[in-house]
Amino acid sequence: xxxxxxxxxxxxxxxxxxxxxxxxxxxxxxxxxxxxxxxxxxxxxxxxxxxxxxxxxxxxxxxxxxxxxxxxxxxxxxxxxxxxxxxxxxxxxxxxxxxxxxxxxxxxxxxxxxxxxxxxxxxxxxxxxxxxxxxxxxxxxxxxxxxxxxxxxxxxxxxxxxxxxxxxxxxxxxxxxxxxxxxxxxxxxxxxxxxxxxxxxxxxxxxxxxxxxxxxxxxxxxxxxxxxxxxxxxxxxxxxxxxxxxxxxxxxxxxxxxxxxxxxxxxxxxxxxxxxxxxxxxxxxxxxxxxxxxxxxxxxxxxxxxxxxxxxxxxxxxxxxxxxxxxxxxxxxxxxxxx
Numbered sequence: 284x285x286x287x288x289x290x291x292x293x294x295x296x297x298x299x300x301x302x303x304x305x306x307x308x309x310x311x312x313x314x315x316x317x318x319x320x321x322x323x324x325x326x327x328x329x330x331x332x333x334x335x336x337x338x339x340x341x342x343x344x345x346x347x348x349x350x351x352x353x354x355x356x357x358x359x360x361x362x363x364x365x366x367x368x369x370x371x372x373x374x375x376x377x378x379x380x381x382x383x384x385x386x387x388x389x390x391x392x393x394x395x396x397x398x399x400x401x402x403x404x405x406x407x408x409x410x411x412x413x414x415x416x417x418x419x420x421x422x423x424x425x426x427x428x429x430x431x432x433x434x435x436x437x438x439x440x441x442x443x444x445x446x447x448x449x450x451x452x453x454x455x456x457x458x459x460x461x462x463x464x465x466x467x468x469x470x471x472x473x474x475x476x477x478x479x480x481x482x483x484x485x486x487x488x489x490x491x492x493x494x495x496x497x498x499x500x501x502x503x504x505x506x507x508x509x510x511x512x513x514x515x516x517x518x519x520x521x522x523x524x525x526x527x528x529x530x531x532x533x534x535x536x537x538x539x540x541x542x543x544x545x546x547x548x549x550x551x552x553x554x555x556x557x558x559x560x561x562x563x564x565x566x567x568x569x570x571x572x573x574x575x576x577x578x579x580x581x582x583x584x585x586x587x588x589x590x591x592x593x594x595x596x597x598x599x600x601x602x603x604x605x606x607x608x609x610x611x612x613x614x615x616x617x618x619x620x621x622x
Contacts, residue, residue, distance in 0.1 A: 286314040287618055288349045290373065292364065293356030294318035294329050294338055297448050298378055301607035302353050307332030311611060312618060319344055320356070346373040350622060351614050354378060355606065369407025374617060376610045378411040383502060385410075390505050392417050393612040394553040395424045400616050409613055414605025415439050415495065415518060416502040419529055421578040421604075422597045425551040426544060427507055431536030433591075434513040437499065440521045440528040441484060442568060445601050446471060454522055477522050484518040493518060526568025527601040535591040541583055544593055548580050553604075557581045566598040573600055576608055 289306065293299040299320070306313060318329050318338045325340035341360070346352060346368040354361050354368075355378035365375045365382070382388045389399035390410045403409050412420075423432060443450040450471045457467055457477035467475045474481055484495035492500075496516040504510045539547075549556045555577040557566040566572065566579030579598040586592020599605060 284312045284618065286312045287351055287622070288315045288317070289313045289614070290317040290319055290344065290346065290349045290352045290368070292319045292341055292352060292354040293360070293378075295320045295324045295327060296355060297444055297451075297602055298355040298606045300329065301602045302355065302610065303329060303331045305603065305607050305611050306353075309611060309615070311615065315349075317344065317349065321360075346371040349373045351376070351617065353607075353610050353614065355610075365408055366406075373407070374403055374622060375408045376411060376613050376617075377408055378606050378610055380413070380498070382406075382408050382410040383412060383498075384505075390502060391613050392420055392506055392609060393616060394421050394551070396506055396508065397616055400613060401621065403617065403621065409617075411606065411610045411613070412502045412506060413495070413498040414445055414601040415441060415527055415529065416499050416506070417605050417609055418527060418578045418597055418599035418601075419499070419531060420503055420506050421551075421553050421599075422531065422548065422580050422595065423503070423507065423533075425547040425554075426533065426535070426539065426593070427509070427512075429543075429547055430539050432509075432512055432533055433536055434515065434534035435503065436515045436532040436534075437517070438530045439484075439499075439516065439518045440480075440523070440530075440568075441518060442523040442525045442527055442601055443476060443520065444525040445484075445527065445605075446520075450476075451524055454524065458522070472520065476520060479522060481520040482517060484520055492516070523568050524573075525600060525602060526572035527599060527605060528568050528572075529597040531595050531597055532586060533593045533595075534586075534589055535593060538591050539593055541585055541593075544583055544595075548583070553578055555579050556583075558583050565596060568598055568600075572598040574603070575600055576603055578604060 319341040358379040358381040387405040499516040500514040565581035582596035
């Protein structure tokens with residue numbers, strides 16, 4: 284396979300570190316890998332496989348000899364630099380929220396709508412969805428294709444790594460402090476996160492939902508290509524370091540038995556079914572999700588309150604499948620089929 288030059292933008296962040304790690308793990312056909320970040324991070328060293336590479340200054344980088352840009356620097360930075368990179372001939376896979384709702388920019392989860400990657404030519408940019416949406420739509424896809432989905436009720440239980448390194452540090456410090464009887468110091472989150480659950484992720488919207496919740500509404504419809512799907516989300520931050528969990532309740536267009544659902548899910552790409560009706564016979568963030576690539580589905584059962592209802596529990600690593608891995612899967616299809 285032809286090799287390409289790759290730039291990882293936001294290389295010193297939690298997702299950037301995962302991007303570099305997964306590129307090496309999957310032996311991505313890269314000739315040169317450039318790690319880029321802000322001026323204040325330039326000169327630092329980051330790990331790429333067995334190597335350490337120096338971080339370059341994004342503001343000074345020339346993308347004209349780079350074919351793929353994996354961006355995860357924050358929306359405002361992507362807004363400025365992703366179009367510049369694209370204009371220089373670099374195809375950008377952007378992990379921020381900046382371009383997800385632009386009609387001409389494809390929003391892609393490879394197991395769900397890989398065909399949309401072809402539309403990268405519109406702007407030279409492909410958007411990576413929100414982490415909570417990605418794992419959910421991977422699980423929804425085979426069921427939606429089989430019988431159709433009218434409505435999704437979902438409650439998420441999201442790890443602090445989704446906020447970033449400072450949030451992981453805050454959880455650690457609060458946990459240690461509480462155990463030692465020290466007062467709680469809240470810098471990243473508005474309330475104590477240790478030993479707690481915060482029903483608040485991202486900014487509040489005028490309708491009372493948070494932006495994280497509305498992302499799940501908008502993105503699910505765009506990725507599945509069906510604006511008729513109703514999505515009712517509640518997103519919750521919990522004191523887990525890494526790995527998001529979701530309680531998903533579906534109202535289907537036609538009945539689907541548990542056995543049929545299990546078979547559809549087991550045969551679908553990117554999914555592992557862990558569904559034994561016994562103690563521990565279900566996936567969790569810490570024991571299955573963290574550090575792995577799959578979307579895990581368990582607790583599959585018929586909704587006893589709805590004639591066409593189906594319930595399931597969905598777990599995945601939010602930094603891998605929810606961000607870095609999904610971006611790299613998109614890039615792998617790009618180099619295999621398009622560039």
